[in-house]
Amino acid sequence: MKILCINARKGMGDQIIFLPYIHAISQKFKTPVSLLAKDNSRAKDLLDEDRHVNEVISLKKEMDGIGGIFKLTSELKKRAFDKIFIFNSSLRYNLIARLAGIKSIYQYPFSFGKKDNMVISAKIFSEDITNKVVSTEPNLIINDKENNIDKNFKHVVFGISASGKTKIWNINNYIKLGQEISKKIKCKFYIAAGPNDIELINKFKNSDIGKNSISFEKLSIKEILPIIKNCDCYIGNDTGFAHISVALKIKSLVIFMDTPIKVYGRYAPAIMSTVEPEGEHESTVHDTLGADAVSFDEVLNKSIEILN
Missing domain, CATH: 3.40.50.2000 (Glycogen Phosphorylase B;)
Structure with a gap:
């Protein structure tokens, strides 16, 4: 099964805050997921060693707007995803998912507005999918490295x-x-x-x-x-x-x-x-x-x- 999650928010902080929900979806379906994210979220660097994410697809600037619909659709279509989880209520991403031939589309309802607490919205969304309580506390997974830090300080x-x-x-x-x-x-x-x-x-x-x-x-x-x-x-x-x-x-x-x-x-x-x-x-x-x-x-x- 091939799964795509979309978190189109900017910045490292927003990417980190959504980690519990990405992990919950991966654990629910017992498979690593692909993540569509903006470059300035630094998702590729942050998640390089995360076993729950097998690929970060770069949401490039040319994929925005009307023209970008076809570029992003082409990028997703060649990967043949079975399911997509969209962490916003954008009609644009819903249309792209359909054009890319993704059969199972899960997305925020329109009742989730931009002024809502994004942590609560993501928690509700992921709990509805997984049928279990999802902690809001993120876990950034990196491999242990040699530690030469001076313990005197x-x-x-x-x-x-x-x-x-x-x-x-x-x-x-x-x-x-x-x-x-x-x-x-x-x-x-x-x-x-x-x-x-x-x-x-x-x-x-x-x-x-x-x-x-x-x-x-x-x-x-x-x-x-x-x-x-x-x-x-x-x-x-x-x-x-x-x-x-x-x-x-x-x-x-x-x-x-x-x-x-x-x-x-x-x-x-x-x-x-x-x-x-x-x-x-x-x-x-x-x-x-x-x-x-x-x-x-x-x-x-x-x-x-x-x-x-």
Whole structure:
């Protein structure tokens, strides 16, 4: 049996959050699935060692729009899928599935709107298919690698970047946080950011705690994953690296400033702790714009608690 799942959302975080539901479908039908995903979700790198996914099909830009219907149909038709699971209610993907000759089509109902909590929608959808309770906690599967991490230190991933400026806690706060943590606990810091964040990276590396830091900007996702897996915790913005850390089962403190905490901050409560801007309680959403209202002391105290 050949099965295709479609998760067309952007970004690593959204891809990670949908892992429990992809895994549940694979387990239900006792076969690895193919996944159609956008390149910026980094699904190929994230799922390279995942036994539940045997192929990631790239949802390229030329497959969008009316013209893209025929290109995507051709791509799917040659693979002769038996079943398709579409994690949205798009008529376009339904039409493509039919044109590709896929007999069994499972898709979100139209009652699932864009404003719904995507975690709850995916959970309901997958539970209806599998007839069993599906945990919302993701599990990112990677093979064990040789671990040369120095046990004399605590190893902390600092997620200093994000997909938008309103989601970023000021870099000076992270420098100060590293300084304060280092007064109490011997630490090495791993700067989770990419080449586009070089200004933030250099500011951290040029600070007085920079000598105890390593940056990810020149590493691939596949190189980064085993490093994060062997760290003690993640502290940082709500970004893809936060959700990778959660899925690798390391304790994570995620700072929410301008994204919906009820969607991105409550799917793995045993692993993820959160901080919101002062005055917010389970209420941070897009356009909260709360970066300047995050309590430094709260972040510091929760960081020490996690590290201890």
